[in-house]
Amino acid sequence: MKTQVLVIGGGVGGLTVALKLARCGVEVCVIEMLKGSASMYKGELLQPKSIQILQELGLRKHVEASGHRINEIEVVEKREKQNQFTTIGCSSMNYNILNSPYDYAIMVPHEKLKSILLDEAKKYSSFTYIQPGRFKGFKGKKAIVAMEKEEVEVEAEVFVGAEGRKSKTREAMDIKLKEHKYDHHFLTVSFPRPPDLTEGKMIATPHTFLGLFPLPGNMVRTVYLIPSGSYKDMKEKGIEHFYKAYSELCPELSEYVTHIKSWREIQLMIPVHFNAGQYVKDNVVIMGDAAHSVHPMAGEGMNLAIQDGDVLGELLCWMNSEHGNLSCLKWYEKVRKPRVSKVLQLSHLSALAYSKPFRYFPNVRKRAIHQMTSDEKLHTKQMLNVSGLGFWRESLLDRFVQMGILPARHYGSLQYEGHIFNEKTDYPWEEGGSLQ
Ligand SMILES: Cc1cc2nc3c(=O)[nH]c(=O)nc-3n(C[C@H](O)[C@H](O)[C@H](O)COP(=O)(O)OP(=O)(O)OC[C@H]3O[C@@H](n4cnc5c(N)ncnc54)[C@H](O)[C@@H]3O)c2cc1C
Known part of the structure; x- marks a missing residue:
């Protein structure tokens, strides 16, 4: 099989770059190893730059209609005294302070966003989507892809590794990482929300943190900080222990959190921080979580993947039309790597504020x-x-x-x-x- 660009991984990053390529007539094939849609929670907060990119792709209105707009995030600091939590401070981080038409964020279900990108890309004849298709590695200059019944060799001018944190492409490029792990993990789950919870809210104490982000359909995404290694103990204490933890911090949630019936609905999230030393080697590129992983505190992971896809897509389209070949890939690394480093640093500092000591x-x-x-x-x-x-x-x-x-x-x-x-x-x- 032959294509101009092979994108390995149909996540938000892979689909953004593929859509940009399909729109400018570059032949692009996306392979996605999962048979259906992913069941795992993977981030839902779209930051203003991603909204701008979706606007340029003609998809902003569609995404907004499937999402919930957020203007501000209230930050509440609480302290516990004799089993009672009292508020000691309250501030508000407001997107509206930005002098931009994109002065807000959108909460949109991750799989919905992917389906919007995929449906749009499928409108172009230069786009091919193979699912399930699993990248196994390179054999010479070709990619080996395992499909349902056969294994094929794919020839391409450019290979884009967009397969998330455990990237086989990065492994094949022999790029080493320095991973930073944190002293805390997160529990995440969504359930119905009180009607007046329409903006973001973060409640912090010296021991924990609860993030609340309203979703469409009167739901709320919640993210709760726990010490690393304490997940098993918490589960053993039963679901009532989880209700209690949420209700103490945010009494308004007490009658809503009980919609969660078992620990099976609650996902454990382990934050990791890394930035690959190199995003490009010959005609192979990595992007999104394959290239960098960010602590979720600032809600950036999905956005960095979309923004990588935007820059890489624009570059590949330009190289195809101006040069007739796809050979100046280093531009992508030059633009994206320093920007990603800054955002990683910002998220890391926010994470430290909620870490020991x-x-x-x-x-x-x-x-x-x-x-x-x-x-x-x-x-x-x-x-x-x-x-x-x-x-x-x-x-x-x-x-x-x-x-x-x-x-x-x-x-x-x-x-x-x-x-x-x-x-x-x-x-x-x-x-x-x-x-x-
Ligand atoms: C639990 C969790 C919570 C998160 N919370 C947030 C958040 O609140 N806000 C935020 O912005 N970000 C969040 N993130 C990060 C965000 O999900 C990622 O940064 C974003 O999804 C990265 O997009 P991506 O396209 O690079 O990779 P992914 O979304 O990981 O997509 C990679 C795709 O490649 C496929 N794939 C993997 N290996 C292969 C292979 N060998 N062959 C073919 N296909 C393959 C996978 O099935 C997957 O569909 C979270 C991530 C996790 C795991």
């Missing part, structure tokens, strides 16, 4: 979050950096404000166009830039 200083965390949301510049920087629309590094002065050593600042109107990504910075090869 920092989580035992809730007053410091409360002050830092309060200052960050009260100071116009810090708030804008935080939301811009999380949004993916741009990046604006924090200065030493910002850190003093965040620690409360200097007061919060107000500007009226902040100018930060220079920190927003645009076509020139997203796709610099089109301007004839240098790869060095």
